Amino acid sequence: MPFDFNGKKVLVTGAVKGIGRGVAIALSESGCKVYALSRTKSSLDSLTEEYPNITSIVADLCKWEDTKKKLEKLEVLDGLVNNAGIDGYDYTALECPREYLCKLLDNNLLSAINCSQVVAKKMIEVKIKGTIVNVSSVA
Ligand SMILES: NC(=O)c1ccc[n+]([C@@H]2O[C@H](COP(=O)([O-])OP(=O)(O)OC[C@H]3O[C@@H](n4cnc5c(N)ncnc54)[C@H](OP(=O)(O)O)[C@@H]3O)[C@@H](O)[C@H]2O)c1
Numbered sequence: 001m002p003f004d005f006n007g008k009k010v011l012v013t014g015a016v017k018g019i020g021r022g023v024a025i026a027l028s029e030s031g032c033k034v035y036a037l038s039r040t041k042s043s044l045d046s047l048t049e050e051y052p053n054i055t056s057i058v059a060d061l062c063k064w065e066d067t068k069k070k071l072e073k074l075e076v077l078d079g080l081v082n083n084a085g086i087d088g089y090d091y092t093a094l095e096c097p098r099e100y101l102c103k104l105l106d107n108n109l110l111s112a113i114n115c116s117q118v119v120a121k122k123m124i125e126v127k128i129k130g131t132i133v134n135v136s137s138v139a
Pocket residue numbers: 013014015016017018019020037038039040043059060061062083084085086087107111135136137138
């Protein structure tokens with residue numbers, strides 16, 4: 001079934017590698033205007049060199065205010081894919097120390113809440129029936 005995202009605008013976090021990169025490219029190739037967010041500028045540059053229709057945003061999602069400011073500058077979006085995340089395999093569940101749990105929550109949960117707040121607020125203001133997809137993990 002062909003996907004048609006013509007005229008849609010979607011932000012994908014963690015868009016330079018793995019699942020996020022695949023999602024960003026698939027959306028772009030389906031006519032969507034894609035905003036690709038990641039920490040590493042060089043990786044974003046190589047993505048946008050290959051796919052010039054994709055717009056890059058360099059941000060560390062653990063930096064709440066900085067990320068918020070950058071996202072507030074964007075136009076109203078139709079969609080958000082909260083994909084960025086780190087895996088939690090450095091420790092077992094029984095041994096994981098508080099500092100590492102905080103790092104996991106910061107990268108994997110609070111980051112998604114921050115992006116969702118900014119994007120959803122604008123969707124609601126202009127009464128867009130937008131979509132927010134949260135990529136999660138059994139881990
Ligand atoms: N791969 C799997 O088998 C699997 C299974 C279950 C769930 N998942 C979930 O799927 C999502 C993507 O997984 P993946 O394996 O494709 O990941 P990945 O290849 O490790 O890529 C993660 C992406 O997230 C970005 N990122 C991480 N922390 C960030 C932060 N603080 N700020 C901005 N960007 C950040 C990375 O950017 P930089 O490269 O710039 O750091 C990278 O673009 C994750 O949420 C993961 O938990 C994956």
